[in-house]
Amino acid sequence: MKRTSQSLCTQRAVSLESPLGQIQVSGCKNGVHTIQLLMDVPPEVRSDNASPSSTFSVSDGQEEMSPELQHCVVWLQAYFSTPWTVGRLPLPAFHHPALHGDAFTGRVLQTLLREVKVGETVSYKRLAEMAGNPKAVRAVGGAMRRNPVPLLIPCHRVISSSGQSGTYMGGKGNHLKQWLLNHEKAKGED
Structure with a gap:
């Protein structure tokens, strides 16, 4: 059996408290593997009016963070406090197989990352066109579902x-998607 470089990684995880609830970020010294939005607080209990920067903190795992995980935490802190500034920040390195190579999923995710900026939206159809296959609208939806590093x-x-x-996290996170879109539209209004 062939072993991938990811299987040889020593992964660490860090838990963060955010305006969206708990977020878990995992990665190794080579980069971020996954970001999981855990949806630990039901939307009817969450205060959508909370100040984003005051509700973001590292809750667990800080002592074992690699430089790339630390970089990711700093990026997420900036995103939740001033989302319009993250376009000027370098992203942490990614270390997940879906984000490397020339598979359609990787191409779609890289196109989205490169072309759609904070406060902008793109349709599934337009993203399929941008990724080089205008008929692959459903495949774009699949790529969104397989995105290992949302945000x-x-x-x-x-x-x-x-x-x-549209749906987010299989329909369970639609309220999070709407919050994120509104959060990005509020740029500079404070």
Whole structure:
């Protein structure tokens, strides 16, 4: 059996408290592997009016963070406090197989990351065109579902052609997608 470089990694995880609830970031010295939005607080309990920067903190795992995990935490802190500034920040390195190579999923995710900026949205259809296969609208949806690093690669910015926000996290995170889109639109209004 062939072993991938990811299977040889010593992964560490850090838990963060954010306006979206708990976020878990895992990675190794080579880069970030995954970001998971854990949805630990039901939307009806969460205060959507909370100040983003005051509700972001590292809750567990800080003592074992690699430089790339630390870089990711700093990026996320900036995103939740001043999202319009992250376009000027370097992203942490990614170390997940879906983000490397020339597979369609990787191409779609890299196109989204490169082309759709904070406060912008793109339709599934347009993203398929941008990634070089205009007929692959459903495959773009699949790529969004397989995105290992949401927030860093902004799958929440992909919407339906009708302008509706569409589903997020299999429909369980639609309220999070709407919060993220509103958070990005509020740029500079403070």
